[in-house]
Amino acid sequence: MAKERIVSQNAQVAEPEAEFDPQVLEIRPRALADYVGQRALVERLGIALDAAKARGDTMEHVLLHGPPGLGKTTLAHVIAAEMGTKAYITSGPALTKAGDLVGTLTKMEAGDILFIDEIHRLPASVEEYIYPAMEDRRIDFTLDSGMHARVVTISLKPFTLIGATTRAGLLTQALRSRFGIAQHLEFYAHADLVSILVRAAGIYGIRGIREDAFDAIAARARGTPRIALRLLRRVRDFAQVRGQGIADAKTVASALALEGIDARGLDELDRKYMRAIADIYRGGPVGVEAIAATLAEDSGTLEDVVEPYLLQIGFLARTRQGRRLTKHGADAIGFTLSGDAPSDGQLFE
Numbered sequence: 001m002a003k004e005r006i007v008s009q010n011a012q013v014a015e016p017e018a019e020f021d022p023q024v025l026e027i028r029p030r031a032l033a034d035y036v037g038q039r040a041l042v043e044r045l046g047i048a049l050d051a052a053k054a055r056g057d058t059m060e061h062v063l064l065h066g067p068p069g070l071g072k073t074t075l076a077h078v079i080a081a082e083m084g085t086k087a088y089i090t091s092g093p094a095l096t097k098a099g100d101l102v103g104t105l106t107k108m109e110a111g112d113i114l115f116i117d118e119i120h121r122l123p124a125s126v127e128e129y130i131y132p133a134m135e136d137r138r139i140d141f142t143l144d145s146g147m148h149a150r151v152v153t154i155s156l157k158p159f160t161l162i163g164a165t166t167r168a169g170l171l172t173q174a175l176r177s178r179f180g181i182a183q184h185l186e187f188y189a190h191a192d193l194v195s196i197l198v199r200a201a202g203i204y205g206i207r208g209i210r211e212d213a214f215d216a217i218a219a220r221a222r223g224t225p226r227i228a229l230r231l232l233r234r235v236r237d238f239a240q241v242r243g244q245g246i247a248d249a250k251t252v253a254s255a256l257a258l259e260g261i262d263a264r265g266l267d268e269l270d271r272k273y274m275r276a277i278a279d280i281y282r283g284g285p286v287g288v289e290a291i292a293a294t295l296a297e298d299s300g301t302l303e304d305v306v307e308p309y310l311l312q313i314g315f316l317a318r319t320r321q322g323r324r325l326t327k328h329g330a331d332a333i334g335f336t337l338s339g340d341a342p343s344d345g346q347l348f349e
């Protein structure tokens with residue numbers, strides 16, 4: 001299908017996961033109809049897409065935010081495919097010079113899509129150029145400097161900027177307000193993860209995975225398609241080597257226990273994170289920087305990949321004073337919260 005080729009041909013920065021597994025790219029749904037879950041988001045985008053197409057217009061600028069692996073990049077490709085246009089893929093940290101951005105923008109044809117991943121890491125010096133580009137399709141570029149400095153205005157063809165970020169809070173208000181559509185991606189429901197897994201198993205050509213195995217993988221996927229797909233590949237390998245290619249729920253449990261993943265999908269880092277709050281900070285509250293220093297981890301990593309799911313399942317609470325374990329979280333690691341740390345649903349007179 002021509003549409004598919006258009007998008008992948010123009011991916012300028014390879015997806016990191018694609019380097020590990022070429023099948024990952026095939027797994028991405030291409031049409032909005034194949035995009036599982038995220039109903040509210042899909043409905044809003046569907047309306048915006050249909051309306052733009054009917055008017056022969058370009059799609060509004062879209063900001064997608066949410067934890068990693070929930071389908072932001074996938075959605076950017078889907079939008080390009082639905083609009084029948086090209087997607088240029090780049091990221092905030094890759095756009096170090098304004099010239100890089102100007103180069104790409106001037107190359108783009110009417111209706112093309114510029115996808116900027118990790119847009120919260122766009123350097124301020126580059127961000128400045130984005131504002132007039134988004135609003136007035138124009139770039140004011142200064143050539144030379146000092147006495148010879150002159151401003152050249154370049155007009156651009158209509159385009160759609162799709163920004164993705166794991167940290168909407170780090171975006172400047174100026175940038176955020178220039179997106180016509182801003183949407184948060186939610187963790188996926190169990191049934192949605194199962195359908196993503198079943199579809200992927202079909203594409204990977206994995207047979208021998210029983211229904212209860214899909215359930216067991218979905219239960220350990222932390223509401224995240226990328227994790228679900230990664231676990232599926234681990235289970236496939238395990239079943240191939242140890243189970244004659246057959247996997248049931250028990251196979252999944254053994255395969256994933258080997259990877260340090262428990263029945264809730266929590267891994268070594270999640271447990272270390274909770275243990276640090278429990279053992280060193282008596283259950284909290286404690287600032288994320290302090291936890292990061294204790295674990296010798298980057299605080300951004302903790303905020304992106306550890307905390308969102310622990311918050312979602314109610315193991316962790318964020319308060320003004322910092323993070324603290326909830327009663328559920330403490331129970332999960334066999335820690336007893338002391339009386340002076342308020343636990344959930346328990347009020348102190």
Ligand SMILES: Nc1ncnc2c1ncn2[C@@H]1O[C@H](COP(=O)(O)OP(=O)(O)O)[C@@H](O)[C@H]1O
Nearest residue numbers: 027028035036068069070071072073074225226
């Ligand atoms: N809604 C979805 N339906 C089907 N597969 C999905 C969906 N969302 C994500 N995926 C799959 O999960 C993986 C991670 O998605 P990706 O778009 O790279 O996440 P993000 O950019 O938010 O980190 C991809 O392989 C993609 O195919």
Ligand SMILES: [Mg+2]
Nearest residue numbers: 072073074117
């Ligand atoms: Mg991505």
